[in-house]
Amino acid sequence: MARVFGRNIGLWTAGLVGLVTIGPVAVFSPSAAALSLAVVGSLAAGTSLAWISTLNARCEKLSKEVDILSQRLLKIEAAPASRPVPVEAGPGDLRSEVHELTVEIGLLSGIVRDLSAVIRSQDDEIAALKARPVTPAALPKPSAPPPSPAVVTPPPISVPPVETAWTPPALSRPVEPLEPVALELPVSPVLRPIPPRPLDPPRGPDDTAILAAFDRDQIEVYLQPVVTLPQRKVVAYEAQARLRVDDQSLEAGQILPALERHGRTTELDRRMLARTGTIVRHLARRGSDARVTYGLSPLSLFELGFLKEIGRMAGDEQGLAGLDIALSQASWRGLDSGQTGLLSALRGRVGFSLDRPTDLRFDARDLADHGIAQVKVPAELLLRPTVARGALTDIAVEDLAPALARARVRLVVTDVNTEADVPDLIDLNVPYAQGAVFAPARPVRGDILASLPPEPTPPPPQDDPGPERRSFRSLLRRAG
Incomplete structure (x- = not known):
């Protein structure tokens, strides 16, 4: 209990x-x-x-x-x-097996020793022949028959006798000596120095050749049409600068780095604007309403005198109303007060366009306030945007073109190089497109540019111009 x-x-x-x-x-x-x-x-x-x-x-x-x-x-x-009872092996059987293995190991060690001696003697003879100097006089003539190859016969391999009363059945026959080995000694050719190979592949023309061609005014103007979708009717053109250097035409991406290093980009824009103005007047005389767009270099914005020259050229010639000046997206976002004022003075005389965008975050109202009437977007950025570089917009991609159209801003998709992208652009309501699939860039005829006006001369200096007022932001950019 x-x-x-x-x-x-x-x-x-x-x-x-x-x-x-x-x-x-x-x-x-x-x-x-x-x-x-x-x-x-x-x-x-x-x-x-x-x-x-x-x-x-x-x-x-x-x-x-x-x-x-x-x-x-x-x-x-x-x-x-x-379970069967194992039969223990006797001591005599184990001793015989060990003795047999010992004899075989001794025979194999003797054979390996003789082979190593023969190979060592052959290596010594080859080294002696290589060390002997070879002169052109000692070389055999082509007509003479080639010398017979030297034959080195190694001595027969002798197997040391083994003192034992038992002979293994597998090795009871005598060991045959090795056959003589014929060693051919090649004739050493005359050593020739190997020319050094360049580490880097040959590049294009250097800065000196580019600047020389630029000073000779070897500038060519190419026009690439802008068409409507889906009709593919030409409504505008884009002027592209190329430079003729050593019988080859270099595109703007190949010559701009050299011109930027030497501070000649503003001069290139000045010459291209003069040629583009001539093309605009030629199209106006033919009764065409097509506009011509030219993209300025971002460095040209920091020369306020250049923007003033554009204003004077647009004010003197009313035929430049069909000219559009394109600036990159980074340039539009980084305008200071002085640049904004000079560009505002050009509104109504020339058109403005935005190209070379890095993302699709466009504010239609802000674009209209700056007077931008056209936005150019690469097809790769519109059809295949990547999240890594922040190219996505706050609205759907198919609503981008209608949103810009409500603010009276045209959307032009550039670099359309495959026919498969055209139906996708039509589905996205893209009104205009440009690329090699529609028409490649073609050079302008020389007779059209023959009436090129002389380059404008800078205005004479005033008696007391006074210090030019610049914004602090502009000074920081020049210092950087």
């Missing part, structure tokens, strides 16, 4: 605590006491079920282990009757 009481001390303790607790409660609130007894009974029943399941699992595990032990005992009892 004491053993049972000690094993179930927890249950006895819980029962006494419940009786002491629930007894007084039953006097004042029989319903609460009944509910408490129901809860306690439920807990006791759950605990009993868990305990029973645990005991069943243990019993199952013990029964499986007993089954495994019984099977092992049965196997052990049946093993002596079925």
Whole structure:
């Protein structure tokens, strides 16, 4: 009885605590006491079920282990009757096998030693022949027959006798000597110096050739048409500058780095604007409404005198109304107050365009406030934008063209080089496109540029021009 009481001390303790607790409660609130007894009974029943399941699992595990032990005992009892008793090998057999292996190892070591001696002697003779100086007089003449190859016959390999009374059956036959090896000694040719190879591949013309061609005014103007979609009707052109250097036409991307290093980009823009103006007047005389766009270099904006020259040229010649000046997206975003004022003075005389964008985050209202009537976007940036460089817009790509059109800004997709991109552009409601798939850039005829006006001369200096006011932002850019 004491053993049972000690094993179930927890249950006895819980029962006494419940009786002491629930007894007084039953006097004042029989319903609460009944509910408490129901809860306690439920807990006791759950605990009993868990305990029973645990005991069943243990019993199952013990029964499986007993089954495994019984099977092992049965196997052990049946093993002596079925397993054959191994026959121990005698000491004489082991000694004979070890002796046989020792003899074979001795024979193989002797053969390897003789082979190494023959190879060493051949290497010494070859080294002596290579060390001998070879002169042109000692070389054989072409008409003479070639010398017979030298034959080096190695001595036969002798196998040292093994003092043993037992001969292995596999090696009982005598070892045959090696056949003589014919060694052909090639005639060393006359060594000639190897010319050094350039590390870098040949590049294009250097800065000197580019500047020389630029000073000779070897500038060519190419026009690439802008067409409507899907009709593919030509409505505008883009003027591209090229330079004729050593019978090859270099594109703007090949000559601009050299001109930027020497500060000649503004002069290139000045000459190209003069030629573009001539082309615009030629189209106007033919009754064409096509506009011509030319992209300025970002460095030209920092010369305020150049922007003033454009204003004077546009004011003197009313035929430049069909000219559009294109600036990069970074240039439009980085305008200071002085540049903004000079560009605002050109509004109504020439058109403005935005090209070379780095992302598609266009504010149509801000573009209209700057007087920008055209935005040029590469097809790769519009059709396959990448999230890594932040090219995505806040609106859907198919809504970009209608959003710009509501602000009276034309969207032109450039660099369309595959026909497969044209249906995608039509699905995106793109009104204008430009690229090699429609028409490549072609040079302007010389007779059209024959009436090129002389380059404008800078105005004479005033008596007291006074210091020119520049913004602090412009000074920081020049210092950088």
